[in-house]
Amino acid sequence: MAPTDNQNWLALFFDKVGRYFVAGIEEIGNGGVLVVESFFWLIVGPRRKQPVRLGSIFAQMMEIGIQAIPIVALLASAIGVMLAIQGIHTLRIFGAESRVTIGIAFSVVREFSPLITGILVAGRSGSGLAARIGTMKINQEIDALKVMGINPTRFLVVPALLAMLVMVPMLTILSDLMGLLAAGLYVGIDLGISMAAYFDEVRDILTVDDVWHGIGKSVIFAILIAVIGVVNGASVTGGAEGVGKATTRSVVQAISAIIVTDMIFAFVATR
Amino acid sequence: MAEDKNTEQPAQGPDKAQDKAPGKVIEVDNLVTHYGEREILKGVTLDVRENEIMVIMGGSGSGKSTLLRHLMALEMHTSGTMKILGQDIEKLTAMEMFHLRKKLGVAFQSGALFSSMTVGENIMLPLHEHTDLDPTTREIMARMKLEVVSLAGFENLMPAELSGGMVKRAAFARAIIMDPKILFCDEPSAGLDPVVASALDDLILDMRAAMGMTIVVVTHELESAFKIADRLTILDKGHILMIGTVDEVRKSKNERVQNLLNRMPEDDTIDPDEYLGRLTGEEIGGDATL
Numbered sequence: 001m002a003p004t005d006n007q008n009w010l011a012l013f014f015d016k017v018g019r020y021f022v023a024g025i026e027e028i029g030n031g032g033v034l035v036v037e038s039f040f041w042l043i044v045g046p047r048r049k050q051p052v053r054l055g056s057i058f059a060q061m062m063e064i065g066i067q068a069i070p071i072v073a074l075l076a077s078a079i080g081v082m083l084a085i086q087g088i089h090t091l092r093i094f095g096a097e098s099r100v101t102i103g104i105a106f107s108v109v110r111e112f113s114p115l116i117t118g119i120l121v122a123g124r125s126g127s128g129l130a131a132r133i134g135t136m137k138i139n140q141e142i143d144a145l146k147v148m149g150i151n152p153t154r155f156l157v158v159p160a161l162l163a164m165l166v167m168v169p170m171l172t173i174l175s176d177l178m179g180l181l182a183a184g185l186y187v188g189i190d191l192g193i194s195m196a197a198y199f200d201e202v203r204d205i206l207t208v209d210d211v212w213h214g215i216g217k218s219v220i221f222a223i224l225i226a227v228i229g230v231v232n233g234a235s236v237t238g239g240a241e242g243v244g245k246a247t248t249r250s251v252v253q254a255i256s257a258i259i260v261t262d263m264i265f266a267f268v269a270t271r
Numbered sequence: 272m273a274e275d276k277n278t279e280q281p282a283q284g285p286d287k288a289q290d291k292a293p294g295k296v297i298e299v300d301n302l303v304t305h306y307g308e309r310e311i312l313k314g315v316t317l318d319v320r321e322n323e324i325m326v327i328m329g330g331s332g333s334g335k336s337t338l339l340r341h342l343m344a345l346e347m348h349t350s351g352t353m354k355i356l357g358q359d360i361e362k363l364t365a366m367e368m369f370h371l372r373k374k375l376g377v378a379f380q381s382g383a384l385f386s387s388m389t390v391g392e393n394i395m396l397p398l399h400e401h402t403d404l405d406p407t408t409r410e411i412m413a414r415m416k417l418e419v420v421s422l423a424g425f426e427n428l429m430p431a432e433l434s435g436g437m438v439k440r441a442a443f444a445r446a447i448i449m450d451p452k453i454l455f456c457d458e459p460s461a462g463l464d465p466v467v468a469s470a471l472d473d474l475i476l477d478m479r480a481a482m483g484m485t486i487v488v489v490t491h492e493l494e495s496a497f498k499i500a501d502r503l504t505i506l507d508k509g510h511i512l513m514i515g516t517v518d519e520v521r522k523s524k525n526e527r528v529q530n531l532l533n534r535m536p537e538d539d540t541i542d543p544d545e546y547l548g549r550l551t552g553e554e555i556g557g558d559a560t561l
Contacts, residue, residue, distance in 0.1 A: 048366070050400070136385075144383035147343050147455075148397050149372035155400075 030234075031227040034153065038161050041154040050151065056159035064125040064160075065167025071124070072117055072171045073178045079112050080104070080179035084186040097191060101201045104183045109206055113175035114214045115262055118221035121168055122254035126225040129160055130250035133233025134243040142234075161226040168222035169215045176214065217265050221258050228254045294320050295354075296453055296485045297342060302351035304337060311337045313509040314351070319453075324479055324486045326496040329506035330531060336457065338506065339489045343377055343455055344368065356452060373401055376451035376484075380458040382438035384430040384445070390417075391426030394445045401449065416444040419481070420474060436467035440474070447478060454478070456488045460495045472498045493532065497521075505531065 045051045087100040133156060136142050145152045184198040232250035236242045297319035304312045312334050319325045329335045340346045341353060344360050353360050358371055384393045394413040398404055404412070410426075417423050420440040430438060439459060446454055456475065460468035472495050479486055490496050496503060496517075503520045505512040505528050512528050513520065520528065530536075 048369075050369075139386075140379045140381055140383040141385055143340075143343075143345055144377065144379060144385075146345060147372060147375060147377040148400070149369050150396070150400050 027231055027235075031231050034157060034227055034230055035161075035223065037153045038158045041151065041158050042162070045154055045158075050154060052154055052158045052162070056155070057162050060159045060163030061167050063128070064121065064163045065170055068121065068124055068167075068171060069174065072120060072175055075116055075120060076108075076113060076175035076178035077182035079116055080108060080181070080183035081186045083107050083112065083179075084183040084190070088187070088190055098193075100187060100191070101193075101198060102205055104187070105180065105202045105205045106210065108179040108183065109176050109210050110213045111262075111266070113179055114172050114217040114221060115258065117168060117172045117175045117218060118225065118258040118262075119255055121164070121171065121221075122225045122228075122258060123251055125164070126229040126254045127247045127251045129226065129229030130233040131243055131247045132156075133230055134236030134246045137234065137236050138239055138243065157226070157230050160230070161223070164222035164226045165219060168225070169218045172214055172218040176211070213269055216269075217262060220261055220265065224257045224261060225254050228257060296321050296356055297325075297487070298352075298354040299342070300352045302338075302341065302348050302353060304341060304346070304348045306337075311509055312341070312348070315506075315509070315511055317504050317511060317514055319485060319487055321485055322479070322483055323501040324475065324488065324499050325502050325504060326500035327487065327489045327504045327506060328491060328493075328496055328531070330491065332508070333506040334509040335489045335491075335506050339455060339457055339487070342487060343375065344372070373397075373449055374452045376446035376449065376454045378439065378442040378446045378454070378456045378459060380461055382430065382442040384438060384441055386430055388430075389426065390422070390428050390430065390433065390441050393430065393441065394426070394448055397445070397449050412448065413444070416448050417441075419447070419478065420444045436463050436471065439463070439471060443471075443474060443478070447482065447484075450482060450484075452484060454484050454486045456486065456490075458490055458492075459488060460490065460492050465494075468492065468495060469498075471495075475499050493534075507531075 041050070042052055083104050084100060087103045088097045091097040091100055091103075133142070136156070142152050142156075145155055180199075180202055184195055184202075187193055187198055188195055229250050232246040232253065236246045295318045297317075299315055299317050302312050302315040303310065315334075315338060317325075327335045327338060337346070341348055342355070344355065347361070355371060356374060358367065360368070360371070363371060384390070385396070388396070391410065391413050394416055395409045398409045398412060402409075413426060414423065417426060420443050422437060422440050422444060425433070425437065425441070430441070433441060443456075443459075446456075459471050459475065463471065475486060475488065476499055478484065486499075488496070488499065500517055502514060502516055504514045505520065507527050512525055512531075513523055515523070521532070523529065
C-alpha cells in the first residue's frame with residue numbers, strides 16, 4: 001500500500017530530527033575528543049619533542065584577552081550602571097533602595113560578569129577561531145600541517161584553548177571590578193553613598209565563594225567557546241560561503257551553550 | 272580485482288632490471304577507496320622508483336587528487352596496501368607516521384602558505400617544529416631554499432603580497448626545506464600562464480637534479496607532464512589505464528589514453544528518454560515520484 005501524504009510528511013520529519021540528533025551527538029563527541037587530545041599534547045608533547053609553543057599561546061592571549069579589555073570594560077560598566085538603575089528603581093517601591101548594593105554585588109560577580117564576558121569572547125574570538133580554522137581548511141593549510149608532521153590540534157587548538165582558559169577568567173575579574181565600580185559611581189550619585197562606604201558594603205556582602213562561582217563559570221565558558229569554534233571551523237565545506245555559515249553557527253551555538261550552562265551551573269551551585 | 276580490458280600494464284621491458292623492491296619508494300597494490308558509498312579508486316596498483324618523476328594524469332573526476340591524498344597519507348584506503356619508503360602506512364604507529372612525514376614534502380595546488388606568517392616564517396616552520404636549529408641557522412637555510420626557487424629577498428613579504436607563480440615557488444621552498452625523500456606536487460602549473468608554468472617545470476627538474484629526490488606530480492597539463500615525467504600514470508574513473516614512459520604513452524593504442532592526449536571528450540551517447548527523465552525528475556515508464 002502506498003504511503004499517504006501524512007505518513008510521508010511524518011517520515012520526513014522524523015528522518016530530519018534523527019539526522020540532526022545524530023549530527024549533534026557527533027559534534028559533542030568531536031568536541032570531547034578535541035579537549036582530551038589538547039590536554040594529551042599539552043602533557044605528552046614536550047616528551048615527544050613536539051611542545052606547544054609559548055609564543056603561539058601568548059599571541060592568542062593578546063588577541064583573545066588584551067585586545068578585548070576596552071570592550072569588556074565598557075560593557076561591564078554599562079551592565080553595572082544598568083543594574084544599579086533597575087535595582088534602585090525596584091527597591092524604591094519598598095523604600096529599600098539603600099539595600100541596592102546587595103543585588104548589584106551578587107548579580108555582577110555571580111551572574112552578569114561571566115555571562116557578558118563569555119558572550120563577548122564568543123562573538124569576538126570564538127567566531128574568529130571558527131573563521132580562521134575554516135579558512136585554513138579550505139586553503140589546504142590544515143592538510144599542509146598534517147603532511148609536515150605538525151599535529152593541527154597541537155599547533156592550532158591547544159594555544160587557543162589555553163589562551164581562552166587563562167584570559168576569559170581574567171576578563172571576568174576585570175568585568176567584576178568595572179561593573180562594581182561603575183555601579184558604585186551611579187549609586188553614589190543617585191543615593192549619595194560614598195565610594196568607600198559602597199565598597200565596604202560590597203566586601204561585607206561578597207564571599208570568596210561568590211567570586212569563585214563566577215570564575216568557575218568563566219572557565220567552563222572558555223572551554224565551550226574554544227571547542228565550539230574549532231569544531232565548527234573544522235567542519236567547513238564549500239568555500240567562503242561555508243566559512244561564513246560556520247562562523248555564524250559557532251557564535252549562535254557558543255552563546256546558546258553559555259546561557260544553558262550558566263543556568264545549569266547556577267542551579268547546581270546553589271543547591 | 273579484474274583488470275580493465277583497456278589497461279596496459281607497466282612498461283617492463285628495458286626497465287625490468289630496475290623493478291626491484293629496494294628501488295621503489297612508493298608501492299601501491301590494489302588500492303580501493305570510497306567516499307561514502309561511492310568507489311573512487313578501483314584497485315589502483317603502481318610503483319614509484321627512487322629518483323624518478325612520476326606524473327599522475329587523468330581527466331576531472333578520474334581520482335588523481337584522491338590518489339595523491341592517499342600517497343601523502345592524508346586519507347586511509349578501504350582495501351589494498353600502500354608502502355611509502357618501505358613502510359606499510361596502515362601498520363604505522365602515530366610516532367612512526369610522524370617520522371615518515373618528515374621525509375615527505377608537499378607543494379599544494381593553492382600553495383597552502385599560512386596567511387598569518389611571512390614567506391620566511393612559512394618556509395622555516397618545519398625546521399622550527401622538527402629541529403633544534405638556532406634561529407640564525409634556520410634563516411640561512413630558508414634563504415638558501417628561496418634562492419633555489421628564485422625567490423631570494425622575498426622572505427619578509429606576506430603570502431598575500433605574492434603573485435600566483437611566486438606563491439607556488441614559495442610552497443616548493445617550504446616543501447623542500449627538510450630535504451624530503453619524496454616531493455608531492457599537486458597541479459603545480461594550474462592557473463599559471465604558460466611562461467610561468469614552464470619555469471615551474473624547469474624548477475621541478477632542477478630540484479630533482481640538485482637534491483636527488485623522488486617527485487610525484489599530479490597534473491592535467493599535457494605539455495608540462497611530457498616535459499618533466501620519467502613515467503606517467505594515466506587514471507580514468509578510478510582505474511589505471513596505463514603506466515609508461517612519455518614515448519610509451521604517446522604511442523599507446525588505448526582509445527581512452529588517445530582521447531585524453533588529443534583532448535577528445537568521451538563518447539557519451541545520450542538516451543533521450545533517460546535525459547528527459549533526468550530533467551523532469553520523472554522515471555519514464557514508471558511511477559512519477561520525487
